[in-house]
Amino acid sequence: MKKQAIVESGPTPARERILRAAMESFMEHGYTQASTLKIATRAQVSKRELYALFGSKQAMLAACIADRAGRMRLPGQLPRPSDREELATVLSGLGATVLREVSDPAVMAVFRLAITEAPRAPEVAATLQTARQAICTTVREILAQTQSAGLVGAGAPADMAGRFLALLWGDLMMGMLLRLRTAPGAKEIDERARTAAADFLRLYPQPANAPTAAARRRAAAR
Template sequence: MKKQPIVEPGPQPVRERILNAAMESFMEFGYTEASTLKIATRAQVSKRELYALFGNKQAMLAACIADRAGRMRLPSQLPAPSHREELAAMLSRLGATVLHEVSHPGVMAVFRLAITEAQRAPEVAATLETARESIRTTARIILVQAQSAGMIGAGDPSEMGNRYLALLWGDLMMSLLLRLCDAPDAADIDRRVRSATEDFLRLYPEPKSQVRRATSKSTPRR
């Protein structure tokens, strides 16, 4: 029996090397002090290559954040939920994705960077806020669809989405930022998601008219 040849991993693509070097430099020196020369040296590329791919330091930071934010996005064309159980499943899927990705140590490092550099480099916080807005938009879309289908009552879907995310996080974000706890494991995420979804659906019950309609359909005529 022939032995399978061992395939050695190839070198990282230049773009990936630059982004990794940029994030490491931001964490080590701070956004302001992490010069493009330091990043290029760490990535083992020339400054010309760096500028050809990204143009400037802010673009590198934006790419680092966008890479993580992209993992939190659900499909843009979400199917409308057809019943409350499906709504619960969609919220749970969003919640689990958000907790897993945002609590990643690299993402927490970006949040700390944004806080540290708030005055000297407000563009860091602005770039991060764009990523956070994509999460809120996805929650709003789910709730707009649920509201249109009569699964939840009247109200502002944006505020409802923010309430769901607040229930999901509790004080976990602050604890992670202060390094008081580790990122949640799969069991912790499942517990948080289940609790937040159940609490949210209790806060926003199905309108009584919909409940009466569903009950009348299920009651056999005499």
């Protein structure tokens, strides 16, 4: 009988330990009170090693934010719907992804940190805003494509994206930021996403003179 090889994980890299320790310190003590000594001690590294890897506390903060904001990224390639039914499916899937990624406790922790530390460390809010803007851009682009295909009526794509996201979130984010409620489960996420997509499509009906799905497929095949 062959013995199974036991794979032991090595020690956590210093950079990863520092980022984890920095984020924990920022959340416990606030950005200004979280000293590099506290962070180095918690990460079990020397201050020299800490500065060699990051250079400054601001750089650590930016790396922490970027790491967690990366969870807010949406798929780069989304299917292009050919009719309103497919559009509802795409919007529902997109909405579910947004809710699932942004409501992650680690991401919510970053939002709270940005709100608390914005007056003293505006780079926190700026870094987070970049990630949030990426979500808005993805939604705006898919809506601009569907509008050009005649699936939704007139409206500025940026405004339409903002309205869809507002329908998607409602007061959920505020409740989580205030710790009045926990992150939604899979069932609630899917239901909220489907409802937001349906409400959005009611707000933006298909133009009466829009080409049919069959006509659009014929045009695409030429």
